[in-house]
Amino acid sequence: MAQHTLERFDADSNTAVLSLDAGIYPLDAVYGAAYALIDRAYVLLDKEARAEGKGSRFLIQLRGKIKLDQAAAQALSGEFGNELLSQALRRKVVKQNGGLIEEIVTQAIAGATGASLPQDFLDDDDDDLDFLDDPLGIAVPWEEKFKKDGKKNA
Numbered sequence: 001m002a003q004h005t006l007e008r009f010d011a012d013s014n015t016a017v018l019s020l021d022a023g024i025y026p027l028d029a030v031y032g033a034a035y036a037l038i039d040r041a042y043v044l045l046d047k048e049a050r051a052e053g054k055g056s057r058f059l060i061q062l063r064g065k066i067k068l069d070q071a072a073a074q075a076l077s078g079e080f081g082n083e084l085l086s087q088a089l090r091r092k093v094v095k096q097n098g099g100l101i102e103e104i105v106t107q108a109i110a111g112a113t114g115a116s117l118p119q120d121f122l123d124d125d126d127d128d129l130d131f132l133d134d135p136l137g138i139a140v141p142w143e144e145k146f147k148k149d150g151k152k153n154a
Contacts, residue, residue: 009073016073018060032087
């Protein structure tokens, strides 16, 4: 089973049951996908061993907070599958870039606490600038910049 499947839909209990091979997605991706749907459905996760003894599968029970029909249950199942892919990709990106993310957060926290910054940020070539210097003319008062030629506004 390469994807999730809608095992059954019960209109009386407003419940759809999905199954997913447990070896395809990590458990935290399943949790993330379930969390993304909790605004529209109550989610119950379960895991069962296969009858053949080859692996296990997740059973995801989605009970709609509003009345579901077959099409709405199928759409909710599709959204769950899309969110599974999104969560798995997010997990992979974090795993690959964990060191970089950790370094950026460390520098941000160090900067916020007033700790010294790396030497790259401590350039001494700006020492000759004064805050009163205005080479671009940005600090010119509005009245001087837009005054009429020789006329005073009354």
